[in-house]
Amino acid sequence: MFKSATLLNFTTIFRAGDPLQTDAVVHPLDKLLFQEVSKIPPFEVIRDDDGVTLSLQMKPQDRIFGLGENLGGLNKRGKAYRLYAKDESSHTPEKSSLYGSHPFCMIDGESSFGIFVDYPSEIVFDVGFSRSDLLSIRIPSHNFDLYIFQNEKSTEIVREFLRLTGAPYVPPKWAFGFQQCRYSYPDASSIRSVAENFRKNDIPCDAIYMDIDYMQDYKIFTVDQKAFPRFESFVKEMGEQGFKLVPIIDPGVKVEEGYSVYEDGKKKGFFCVDKDGKEFVGSVWPGSTHFPDFLNPDCRLWWGNLYKDLVKIGINSYWNDMNEPAIFFTPAGLKELADQLEYVAGKEDLGKDPVDFLPKLWRWWHSEDTYKQFYHKLPQRSPVCHHDVHNLYGFNMARASAEGLRRLSPNERYFMLSRSSYIGLHRYAVVWTGDNHSWWEHLLVHMRMIQSLNMAGFFYCGSDVGGFNADASSELVVRWMQLGAFTPLFRNHSTKGSRQQEPWAFDDEALSIMREVIKLRYAMIPYAYSEFLRAVQKLTPFISPLFMKFPSERTKQCEDQFMFGDSLMVAPVHAVNATGRYVHLPAGTWLHWKASGPNSGDRKVLAAGDHYVSAELSEIPLFIAENKLIVLSKPQNYVGEEQIESLTVMGLVTDCASFTVIFDDGHSFDYEKGIVSTLEIEIAKQSSSYDARVKINQNPGVPVTVKKLHFEIYDQQGKVSKFEREVNLAQ
Ligand code: GLC
DSSP, X not given: OEEEEEETTTEEEEEXXXXXXXXXXXXXXXXXXXXXXXXXXXXXXXXXTTEEEEEEEOOXXXXXXXXXXXXXXXXXXXXXXXXXXOOOOOOOTTOOOOSEEOOEEEEXXXXXXXXXEEOSSOEEEEESSSSTTEEEEEESOSOEXXXXXXXXXXXXXXXXXXXXXXXXXXXXXXXXXXXXXXXXXXXXXXXXXXXXXXXXXXXXXXXXXXXXXXXXXXXXXXXXXXXXXXXXXXXXXXXXXXXXXXXXXXXOEEOOTTOHHHHXXXXXTOBOBOTTSSBOOEEETTEXXXXXXXXXXXXXXXXXXXXXXXXXXXXXXXXXXXXXXXXXXXXXXXXHHHHHHHHHTTOSOOTTOHHHHHHXXXXXXXXXXXXXSOEEOOTTSOOEEGGGGGGGHHHHHHHHHHHHHHHHSTTSOOEEEESSEETTGGGTOEEEOOOOBSOTHHHHHHHHHHHHHHHXXXXXXXXXXXXXXXXXXXXXXXXXXXXXXXXXXXXXXXXXXXXXXXXXXXXXXXXXXXXXXXXXXXXHHHHXXXXXXXXXXXXXXXXXXXXXXXXXXXXXXXXXXXXXXXXEEEOOOOSTTOSEEEEEEEEEXXXXXXXXXXXXXXXXXXXXXXXXXXXXXXXEEEEEETTOEEEEOOOOSSTTSSOOOEEEEEEEOSSEEEEEEEEOOSSSSGGGGTOOEEEEEEEEEOSSSEEEEEEEEOBXXXXXXXXXXXXXXXXXXXXXXXXXXXXXXTO
């Protein structure tokens, strides 16, 4: 038996039992008029002692899109996905869980609908894997909420899902610039040298990350004074050169007498406990570690306030990692290893089957059993086993951090990047896709994932550009930078011991290509930022799969090209040694720009259909949709370095086209109160020329600095018209 009610525009909730409220949903549920029902149409429901299985017969043409951060195709059919947050550093194709858990998907078939299972522990979506014609969703519990969004249009389903779970948060404008990371730049002098290299090589960059080595013995909220003497003045020095520092903050608190975060957390009872009520111990980077109980609101408050010393010295951008939470091992696990080693000690032979022995030897490392060994103390509830709420840990860590930063600087937009996530985290933070590899296959994996993440509300996301694990070739990094330039988070990151991946770490040709790619990204910021704000306002993905904008049987098969905002389609090259690729252009004609930098690359008109387009190493296949516009500015060394005084407006106009550039201050929450200015550009084709109109809506809080527009407009035959317009503030 379930309880059911209708809400919003076309949503039905089905409630099983008495579910724990995850806070994924922002829409109030307490006033709903629930009725008892026995079915969840269109699913067949089987209930057993351990949980519920929902199954749906799929037709051959049915497709399933969504499930956020996951492997598999964009169409998720043909694989089983286990939604259970995992520190999974090798994204090989057979893996079924990654760092985030996003149980929202859309069924696209004869009748289309969306489904969101709000349940915070393991859920298995078997999408035609065990039986190719069956979608089966296994929830090992009798307590959960399930939402069905009944609509034929995927954009409407996503919009309704975001009405339910809230609009994405907007990071500060600088976060649309380029970001450089490495595990690790361990001290001030190495960060200084990275910063100098960017400026010396004339490469824009806005942020440099500080990975775990900046801390004293990996103790969170400490800074190693030897490696970073006079840290406060270092932060200032970097700021003056236009660099934000982004320190990593992990959840594990080192067990060490005299360390204030440990002592305070222990005194206040804010750490997760074992079955006997004692602080649970696991081992992560710092060694023996306690885990803050982020599901407890008082602990969240405490944790958020721990950012105060860093905020005071001017750091407002952070990186929450290892928050699945990753636990390398426990004392009991280590003991098991010791026992196993003792068992083999002195033996010369392991008997007839050493293969049985090896898994036992590794059981102690990253063991999921650990998640059943500690508990959360939630208000007005008896302790909850971590396993039962596992997917909420990272969500609540990032939320605690974000809420703290908002309290500490109420009108300053923080930057908060989280590795683990659950539905709803998009209201507080942004995500990256964790430890990928410098493999060509991962470019494609990345492209699919950012589209699926966008469907789940994570509009701002990205992967480790260049690949985190393994050594990267210069060609791979160049191609990945070209893709990264068209994902919101554009961050190059790589692991310890791997080949350096900064743009200057390769040959001169690669360096000059990467310089131009990054400059192109900076030139695109007025377009990208305006489109991002609009996407958030309209609750439609910023990175959109082709089929959501141009639904057709053909576009539903396009997984390696995507829309970047409403006007621009990107089709990155993702194969080794390739000097071109196939691309599908849906309805209308398109302006194909073989872009290698903001001021270079041929433009030519292509008709709808399938094309092979060439793309030399320096070229990115970009396509502007007919009667849509993009705007480009002069690239800067960092966002906000100079006022933007002119914009180039580019497009293929066969009838009329418009674009509205949105300006806000880029760093406060004032945009939420409507303190924005806009520049509306309209172009109408006349018989042999274009009529261009410009309208400014200026908010006194955000002066529009643009004085001139340079138009570069193409007609159906590819003939270009270049003209200029002064922007008159009185307009
Ligand atoms: C994890 C993170 C990675 C980071 C490393 C060291 O593997 O995913 O990005 O560099 O830890 O902190």
